[in-house]
Amino acid sequence: MQPRLPLAAPPAVLDLTAAHPDVLVLVGTQTGNSEVVADAVAERLGDLGFAAHVLDMAEAVPEDLEAYRQLVAVLCTWSDGTYPDNAVDFAESLEAVRPALDGAAFGVVGLGDRDYDPYYQTAALRLRDLFLELGGAEAAPLHDIDGGPTPADVAGAEAWAERCARAFAAGGAKAP
Numbered sequence: 001m002q003p004r005l006p007l008a009a010p011p012a013v014l015d016l017t018a019a020h021p022d023v024l025v026l027v028g029t030q031t032g033n034s035e036v037v038a039d040a041v042a043e044r045l046g047d048l049g050f051a052a053h054v055l056d057m058a059e060a061v062p063e064d065l066e067a068y069r070q071l072v073a074v075l076c077t078w079s080d081g082t083y084p085d086n087a088v089d090f091a092e093s094l095e096a097v098r099p100a101l102d103g104a105a106f107g108v109v110g111l112g113d114r115d116y117d118p119y120y121q122t123a124a125l126r127l128r129d130l131f132l133e134l135g136g137a138e139a140a141p142l143h144d145i146d147g148g149p150t151p152a153d154v155a156g157a158e159a160w161a162e163r164c165a166r167a168f169a170a171g172g173a174k175a176p
């Protein structure tokens with residue numbers, strides 16, 4: 001009889017006593033890759049006990065951010081360092097309205113391609129810096145995906161989501 005391979009343990013639901021249950025997952029995409037990654041991140045957050053609400057940046061307004069204590073943005077960089085089309089208006093209104101994030105915990109996943117250096121991940125970096133300027137607290141360092149995303153990249157984003165979730169569960173403190 002063949003020895004059975006050990007099954008990967010499912011992530012345990014986290015103790016969310018110190019956290020808010022809801023996470024807003026914003027998606028900025030041109031061709032859909034970021035949406036695939038955002039869905040995987042949202043699903044992992046859901047497995048861990050959060051209610052993750054995925055929102056296309058085309059539908060988002062700055063006031064949406066004030067309604068959440070936990071935010072995730074998954075977005076690509078497009079055409080020489082710009083935001084993808086569906087994120088342009090949202091990013092502009094964030095710069096104009098400058099909502100107070102007031103310590104809300106956030107994480108950013110960037111999709112890009114090093115072939116576009118020196119514009120690698122510039123949109124994700126810009127949004128991360130803007131969230132910090134607005135008073136957000138980074139729950140986990142920006143997670144970058146270079147090319148792809150391959151299944152391994154998606155798995156990497158899920159692992160990042162778990163790290164982020166642990167920081168959310170701890171009340172927003174940066175994950176070690």
Ligand SMILES: Cc1cc2nc3c(=O)[nH]c(=O)nc-3n(C[C@H](O)[C@H](O)[C@H](O)COP(=O)(O)O)c2cc1C
Pocket residue numbers: 028029030031032033034035075076077078079080081082084111112113114116117119120121122147148149
């Ligand atoms: C026309 C074009 C322009 C791009 N420009 C950049 C760029 O300036 N910086 C970067 O890091 N990646 C750039 N990329 C790579 C994309 O970010 C990458 O393909 C990403 O997976 C696209 O995600 P999306 O499907 O969510 O739009 C570019 C890709 C294309 C096809």
